[in-house]
Amino acid sequence: MYLLHYRVDNASLAVRITLNELGVPYRDKLLNREAGEQDSAAYRALQPLGLIPALETPDGPIFETAAILLWLADRHGALAPTPSAPDRAAFLKWFFFATSHLHPAVLHVLYPEKYAGSPAAEPAFVRLAVARANLALSELDRVAAARPAWLSPDQPSILGFYVAMLLRWLHYSKPGTPLQIDLSPYRALHAVAAGLETRPAALKAAAQEGLGSTIFTNPDY
Amino acid sequence: MYTLHGVPDWGSQVIHMALAELAVPFRFNRLDWDAGDFDAPAFRALNPFGRVPVLETPDGAIFETAAILLYLTERHGQLAPAPGTPDRAGFLIWFIFVTNQLHPGAMTLIHPELPGGEAVQEQVSTETHQRLRTQLAALNHLAENEAPWWLSPDRPSATSLYVLMLLRWIKSFPAIAAHSIASQDYPALHRMASGLENRSAIRATLTAEGIEGPAFSNPPGPAP
Structure with a gap:
């Protein structure tokens, strides 16, 4: 348990x-x-x-x-290629890419006060973080467009859930401020998020935490 | 046959050491930054971000x-507890801790101007230095008290080799000399570095990269 x-x-x-x-x-x-x-x-x-x-x-x-x-x-033995599967290498590459590059960039965009070093540095810090996040999103979008089983709208995967959660976070902005990142160019990633949020596992989690029914594509902040 | 694309004493070093410890055949393709190798279309096809390391494998780059x-540990069944074994969980936690926390921290110590610009680099470096010390203390505590084999002086692992490279970086390459961190401050990590750097596979790798002396336990301090 x-x-x-x-x-x-x-x-x-x-x-x-x-x-x-x-x-x-x-x-x-x-x-x-x-x-x-x-x-x-x-x-x-x-x-x-x-x-x-x-x-x-x-x-x-x-x-x-x-x-x-x-x-x-x-x-x-589920939700990712197994260690001996031929697509394990590609999966690991993009899984670690997401955790090493997209995840911290998203945190830096959303919480510059925790990472920028000083309030005066925040605007420049956010600009750089937005650029890094966009670069990471465009690469992952290109990968998702080929619909690998480990980043797909139709098949659940740990990478799919991880990336969809980060997309959810990017819908958040501080009251009175615009979104930092325009997500509309990332259509393949949007498809992954839209596909995965309708799964019973995601709907159940949304209910467990009181998060609404479109947790990845249209979160209610 | 693997091909490792890298630069001596850069981030490819840990892969270079792992390949040597696994004793598998590989070719080292040395890239030259000044010659524009990182922007060459052939290299960008392997890694669109133009960074090293890149490893070409039978399963792709x-x-x-x-x-x-x-990937290497799983394919060769060495340098890490295998998936499904009881100590896999502990290994994964700290392996990912090293790549998600220590590695970016070490990079920021070397290039404190990158996150927020030169105006705040001193402050960024100061905070990074403090955070790294907390994180290294946690890792040292683990190595001292639980002593998992994958943090030991006499048996290398993906995690310990990774930590070795980062110990070298944070001692030798910080942009602000006062933020250099010596492995001696973390006795269990220092013993691990001293033990592993004397292994023949590691010595051979260091020689191939043109590095002499105690490369990980006591490398030179930062250039003034």
Whole structure:
């Protein structure tokens, strides 16, 4: 039995959808941000750096979203090419590309105050981050246009859920400010997000966290 | 037969060491930045971003350091706990921690001007340096207390080889000399570096890349 430590609409969402899609039993535990629970001694014992999500498994607690997703896919033999499959190489390349380039670029675009170093530096920092995010999105869009099984609208995959969640985040903007990134050119990625958000696993996760029914393409912020 | 596209003492070094430890045949294609090799259409066809490392494999060209490493460990059944084994979870956590946290942190220490421009590079470098120290302390704590084989001085892994390369970077190449980090501050990581850098496969790789001395446990400090 797994135990998912989560916050609503956090990176834990991709893990939750993956668990739902695998159909494995799990419990979840909400980490209260206001109470600072991710900094509590109990959570630090599980996750020394206070990172969310964390998944408790029979093999011990796992953290880092990408590590959890990859471990679940390998453990259950689903949602990614298996280690001996011929398309494992291509999958790994783009999975690590998404976690190393798209994920941090999206965080930098949305939360420059955490990463830019100073308020004065934020405009230039955001401009550079937007450029990096657009570059990463256009490459992934090109990959998705070929509809590989591991990044497809019709077949669930950990990479599909991961990228769709990052697209969800990019629909967020601070009140009174425009969206930082125009997502309309990325039609193949949009198709992946639109296909995956209608899956029962995604709808169930949306209901579990109270997120509406179009969680990837038209989130309700 | 693999072909590794890289540059001596650049990010391709960890792949170079992994191939040597696996003792598989490979060719090293040395790229020359000044000659425009990174923008050559043939190289851009392998990696549209024009970065090293790139590894050509029977399953196509792979980029992203972590993707290449994981692929090699899975294909050859070495340098990592196999998928399905009980210690795979612990390995994956820290392997991905190294690629998602330590690697970009080390890059920022070397190029603090990249995230936000030159005006704030000192501040960016200061914060990165502090964050790296916290992260290295966590990794050192793990190596000291749980001592997984994949962080040990006598048996290399994809994770330990990756950490070795980054220990070299954060000691030798920070843009701001005061932010140089010595492996001696993290005793378990220092012992790991000392042990692994004396292995014959690692020594051979370093020689091929033109590097002498204790390349990972005690490399030279940054140029003044």
